[in-house]
Amino acid sequence: MDIISALFVENFEMRQAEGGSARLDLNGVYFSVAAPSPFPIKLTPHLLVLIKCPADHSGLAALEVTFHCADEQVARNVQPITVEPGKFGYNLVQAELDIKEPSKIEAHCRIDKGPVAFVPLTVTEPLAG
Numbered sequence: 029m030d031i032i033s034a035l036f037v038e039n040f041e042m043r044q045a046e047g048g049s050a051r052l053d054l055n056g057v058y059f060s061v062a063a064p065s066p067f068p069i070k071l072t073p074h075l076l077v078l079i080k081c082p083a084d085h086s087g088l089a090a091l092e093v094t095f096h097c098a099d100e101q102v103a104r105n106v107q108p109i110t111v112e113p114g115k116f117g118y119n120l121v122q123a124e125l126d127i128k129e130p131s132k133i134e135a136h137c138r139i140d141k142g143p144v145a146f147v148p149l150t151v152t153e154p155l156a157g
Contacts, residue, residue, distance in 0.1 A: 029089045029111060031145045032078040034137045036061075040076055040120075052078075052118065060150035068128045073149060075121040075135055083114035093121045094136045102126070102133070109139070127151050 038056025045051045054076070063069050081087055087110055095103040103123040111117035125133065135147040 029082070029085060029109070029139045030080045030142070031137055031139060032080050032116070034075060034077045034135065034145050034147045036073050036135075036147065036149055037076045038074070059148055060152060062152050063127070063130070063154045066154055067130075068126065069151075071125045071127050071151065072122055073125070075123070075137070075147065077119045077121060077137055077145075079109060079111050079117045079119065079139065081111035081113050081115055081117065085113050087111055087113045089139050091119050091121070092138055093123070095123050095125060096134045096136060097125075097127075097131050 035054065035057050036059065037054050038058070040055065041053045043051050043053065075093060077091060089109050090106055091109045092106045094101050103125055105121050105123055107119065109117065109119050130153055131151045133149040133151060135149065137145045137147065
């Protein structure tokens with residue numbers, strides 16, 4: 029299996045299109061976010077991982093996502109994935125991240141022991157209100 033894309037999203041919906049094909053409507057794709065309150069904060073971003081399964085694959089694998097801040101791993105999520113051979117699928121990963129100051133977070137996504145897809149997330153100071 030291969031990762032086609034991985035994105036932080038606010039919301040997504042799946043719908044049926046003409047001819048029975050599926051559509052994913054992605055809303056609020058982001059690579060940075062202002063802290064919702066003064067630091068320290070707990071952040072729970074949604075990471076949507078789009079996956080392609082070759083026709084000759086069993087359709088079963090493991091998705092591992094680790095979240096890193098500087099050189100430190102701050103969270104890890106491993107989940108089984110099932111995608112019908114020859115089709116596309118998705119998995120939603122939500123981590124709970126303790127953030128002490130403005131930071132650059134990086135999600136490292138991989139299937140089984142395959143190549144890593146890197147997704148950046150910058151956490152900035154709260155908006156002045």
